[in-house]
Amino acid sequence: MMLSTDKTFPVACSWCLWTLLSLCYGLEFRYHNSAEVEKYLREVTRNYPSFTYRYNIGRSVEGRHLWVLVLGKSPKEHNVGIPEFKYVGNMHGNEVVGRVLLLQLIDYLTKGYHNNPFVTRLLDSTRVHILPSMNPDGFESSSRDCMAGFGRYNSNGVDLNRNFPDIFSGEDEERREFEVLAIMDWMKQERFVLSANLHGGAVVASYPYDNSNRGGELQEGASVSPDNDVFIHLAKTYSYSHTQMHRGNACSDSNFPHGITNGYQWYALPGGMQDYNYVWQQCLEITLELSCCKFPPERELPGFWEANRPALLAYMQQVHLGVKGQVLDADGNPVQNALVEVEGRINLCPFRSGPYGEYYRLLLPGNYTFKVTFPGHEMLIETLTVPYGPENFSALKHNFLLERSVNASTPPTPTKPCSTSGVQPQDSHSAALLATPIITLLPLLLISLLM
Known part of the structure; x- marks a missing residue:
């Protein structure tokens, strides 16, 4: 067997060593409560002050802070030409895998900056915001049950993913919850380009629209947005970078071709956060369902991290499309x-x-x-x-x-102005509906080389 003389060989070896060390000495795989999450984020900013910053976007009904950690070359302020990206976890309090994965992602990124070339390039070119828990009250009240709904809602008994303004239902005067208002205000302050919110109860990447007024956007059961081609690409980027999601059958009752679905085609969802991001705030967001069991045993958490880690990174990189x-x-x-x-x-x-x-x-x-x-x-x-x-x-x-x-x-x-009158049938020859299977595979090949 001949030894490789490729200059990338020692670099690849160093990445492997760094990954092994991270697994041995990384953040503990367990369910951290709200006080522990706050303490951890405080420690992160103390240990990595040059490229991390912690800030609070509001409070929950019970008064818990909604803490965000931002990572990037210039963490405290926006720089022209550097896109803003966000991950939001634990919107439903009893769907907890995303909460754990986002804490692990913070650990991975902080240890990888200036050590892992991919992480370094990502954080030098992107300002990344991570909200581990949008619904800390729901988390604290959840029972560790696989599918029970207790803890799903906030302390007012409201499903936060049904509480946003909805362009298809009309911008009504419905009372907005504290947590929802915090997200809406946050998005007015930071002009996010790309986002994902992390859920549980299935294994699939869902993309807009979640709702419809049965106008021209409704095509063969799907509610199709003008940027449908981009959304399909984003969803496939995650599903094919995931070890299992692209198979579409991770859960016993599921069958999602390529591991993706149009939100409305799966089920209609008025007042959802991903539609609000896209329609009202110019931020393309998809919803990631990451586990069949909403509150799985802690012993399974390392496996979820290994399955999702390359997908979380590949998806973040897509903020540089276009x-x-x-x-x-x-x-x-x-x-x-x-x-x-x-x-x-x-x-x-x-x-x-x-x-x-x-x-x-x-x-x-x-x-x-x-x-x-x-x-x-x-x-x-x-x-x-x-x-x-x-x-x-x-x-x-x-x-x-x-x-x-x-x-x-x-x-x-x-x-x-924003208006449902803009909903029109899409031209079948427009760029919005062209298939791009080759493009979808490019980020996956890159990630496979880096991981």
Whole structure:
């Protein structure tokens, strides 16, 4: 047998050694209570102050803090061009595997930064926010039962995943729970690009829409969004990076082709968090169901981590899909609230530039025509060729430079509010519905080389 002279061989060996050491000396696999989680996050920020930061987004009904840990090269503030990513766990208090996995992920990332090349590139190019528990009250009241619903709801007896504004049901005046309001306020402060929320009770990756008004979005039983191709890619990225999810039959009563499902096609869910993220906040989110048993025995937790670790990392890397940049006015100044639309994708709430004029559009490789609109300026139409960004940890960078309008009658503000009237049948030839099996496999091959 010949020894490899490839320069990557010693690096690969060091990664293997680092992984083994992490398994031996990592965070204990058990169910940490709320006080222990808070203590652990405090210790993390004390031990790794240069790239971690802990902050509180609100309180639960019983007054428990909703702690978030952020990791990145610049953890305390947003930097232009660095996308914001989030994971949210334990939305249903008795679905606990995600809570454990997110604590393990924090442990993995903190120990891997500057030691594992993949982790280092990820945190240098991404600002990662992790909320281990959205429903700490529900967790504390849960019985350790595999499928019982006790502890699912918050202390007011409300299912938090039915309590968000819903574009299909109309933005009603329903009372929002403290935990839901905290998430909504959080998303107004941080313009997240990509997200996932972690649940239990099945093993599948679910993607929007979760609800429907039986309009043009309803196709063959699925409620199809304008970014359906991207959502399918994201869901498959997770399911095929997972050791078992892609088989679609992890639980005795399940049959999910490729381990993914359109949310509405599985069951209708009004007021869900993933639809709110996508429609109202321009953040693409999927729901990850990670265990057949909602509250499995602690002895099974290491196995869940090994099954999900490569998938959690591969999914985070997808924040670098598509195009990013700034919208600049005629004087070269960044402008907020410009419409940034992609031809063939009629979003119910049009995507707009944020503070610093930033925009992010997650798109698969291909040619896309953009239309950019801002008061007092001519409409800008440009066609861009988008490569596959995740392999380089960066979406295509492109700034849109507007020209001042000579028409004095230009409307003072963009006139496209969020409306269900924007729901239309999708063109079967549009980019939103094109299959991309080869692209889906690229991140999986990369992760297999790194892990």
